Amino acid sequence: MSASALSTTDPRAALRGGLPDRYLTPDDIADMFGVPLETVYQWRRKRTGPPAFRIGKHLRYDPADVRAYVVQRKRDCQGAA
Template identity: 40%
Template sequence: MSKTAASPSDGQPDPRLVVLTCQELAEFLKLPSVETVYQWRRKHTGPQGFRAGRHVRFTLAAVLAWMDSQARQDAA
């Protein structure tokens, strides 16, 4: 049986398929308020999100890539 993107060999879900809500993103990043996520959306400064109908969602892969870029900027 072949491996799929949803079930990599380490048993962890593919970060491209893990989807977070604004509230979940705020909790994941330990932000004081979900309002920070909404401000990032308005200012285009946070992780890239997408709309699923009226709802904003973020893939874990996009969040991790954004975190890496923030760490590189801080190191520069």
């Protein structure tokens, strides 16, 4: 199966094979991380998840910021071990 076909069937594959070339929605983030949508909103309120911004009333995530967040989380976890 090609990487592009995999990313359309498994949203979490986007974190492994390259993120989409568009701003991501909270639903996209929930799918990628395999968490409930409410968890994504809690991360936003607590400022613990990937950084987001608003376009009008819509919350969006820059794929580059999401990738940087994942890389930093991995570094934090490896440093704690």
